[in-house]
Amino acid sequence: xxxxxxxxxxxxxxxxxxxxxxxxxxxxxxxxxxxxxxxxxxxxxxxxxxxxxxxxxxxxxxxxxxxxxxxxxxxxxxxxxxxxxxxxxxxxxxxxxxxxxxxxxxxxxxxxxxxxxxxxxxxxxxxxxxxxxxxxxxxxxxxxxxxxxxxxxxxxxxxxxxxxxxxxxxxxxxxxxxxxxxxxxxxxxxxxxxxxxxxxxxxxxxxxxxxxxxxxxxxxxxxxxxxxxxxxxxxxxxxxxxxxxxxxx
Numbered sequence: 001x002x003x004x005x006x007x008x009x010x011x012x013x014x015x016x017x018x019x020x021x022x023x024x025x026x027x028x029x030x031x032x033x034x035x036x037x038x039x040x041x042x043x044x045x046x047x048x049x050x051x052x053x054x055x056x057x058x059x060x061x062x063x064x065x066x067x068x069x070x071x072x073x074x075x076x077x078x079x080x081x082x083x084x085x086x087x088x089x090x091x092x093x094x095x096x097x098x099x100x101x102x103x104x105x106x107x108x109x110x111x112x113x114x115x116x117x118x119x120x121x122x123x124x125x126x127x128x129x130x131x132x133x134x135x136x137x138x139x140x141x142x143x144x145x146x147x148x149x150x151x152x153x154x155x156x157x158x159x160x161x162x163x164x165x166x167x168x169x170x171x172x173x174x175x176x177x178x179x180x181x182x183x184x185x186x187x188x189x190x191x192x193x194x195x196x197x198x199x200x201x202x203x204x205x206x207x208x209x210x211x212x213x214x215x216x217x218x219x220x221x222x223x224x225x226x227x228x229x230x231x232x233x234x235x236x237x238x239x240x241x242x243x244x245x246x247x248x249x
Contacts, residue, residue: 006039007199013039014052015207016202022165022211024224025165026147026172028053030107030231037100040192043154046091047085047193048182052204054176057169067166070084072157076150077174080131080140084175087141090184100242102144103143107235111228123156133171140179141145146172150176158197 013035021028029049034044061068090099132153140146150171154164183189 001085002096007243009039009195010036010196011200011203014048015203017049018052018204018207019051019214020227021209022060022208023058023214023218024227025168025229026151027227028056029143029145029147030110031227031234033103033145034100034107034234037075037103037238038241040196042099042143043091043188044190044193044196047090047180047188048196049112050140050176050179051181051193052175052200054180055164055201055241056208057173057176059205060169060180060212061166061173061214062161064166066089067163068170069157069163069167070157070170071175072129073152073167074172075126075129076133076153079130080146080171080175081178083137083139084141084178084182084241087138087143088140089144090185091188096240098248099142100238103145104235104239104242106143106145107146108232108239110151111231111235114228115225115232121156122158123153126155129153138174140175146175146179183219188212207219 013032017028019030020026020031032049033042033045036049039045040048132149135148136149139148148166150168154168159167
């Protein structure tokens with residue numbers, strides 16, 4: 001693979017997505033997927049970000065595994081296994097335009113939710129994790145965006161920031177293994193996907209390290225509002241771009 005402008009752009013997107021994930025614990029796929037879907041297509045972007053995300057989670061867990069809420073992470077993971085095949089079925093289909101529209105809607109709704117931050121009653125039971133995990137599996141298998149349901153569940157549990165970040169990585173890592181395997185069995189681990197991953201791997205390690213430092217240094221309350229506002233713009237752009245493509249065809 002040559003370092004063409006498109007390759008440099010893909011690596012730049014993956015790098016910034018890694019920075020988001022290592023800083024906040026999530027939002028990598030929410031940022032990268034709509035942009036990569038436009039540049040390299042959904043069927044290349046999804047398996048690429050799945051492998052990258054699992055690498056990031058493994059790197060973070062090496063230092064923070066003691067903070068993981070095992071029971072919650074396990075419940076999210078088990079129920080995700082039921083949703084992943086349904087998501088893969090959507091991904092292997094021929095309705096790319098509808099998938100992109102749904103992805104854009106998920107990004108916009110999730111980012112708006114985090115900007116508004118409604119005061120919801122805390123969930124004391126861990127059983128609702130099964131419901132959130134199932135929908136996370138569907139989104140993960142299809143778009144590699146299993147973060148929103150898991151993040152909302154973590155917010156409802158009122159975890160501390162450190163526990164929130166670590167528990168999400170525990171879930172993302174376990175779910176990521178099966179999502180990646182699912183992509184492999186579905187024939188999505190192409191030479192292009194693996195080439196992009198190998199080129200991005202050094203950048204993933206570098207920006208995971210930088211993100212860990214930022215997590216402890218930047219006031220999250222101010223920075224994440226900028227990120228979510230930016231994500232809403234990206235979601236709207238993807239929505240409009242997909243609609244225009246449907247009209248032209």
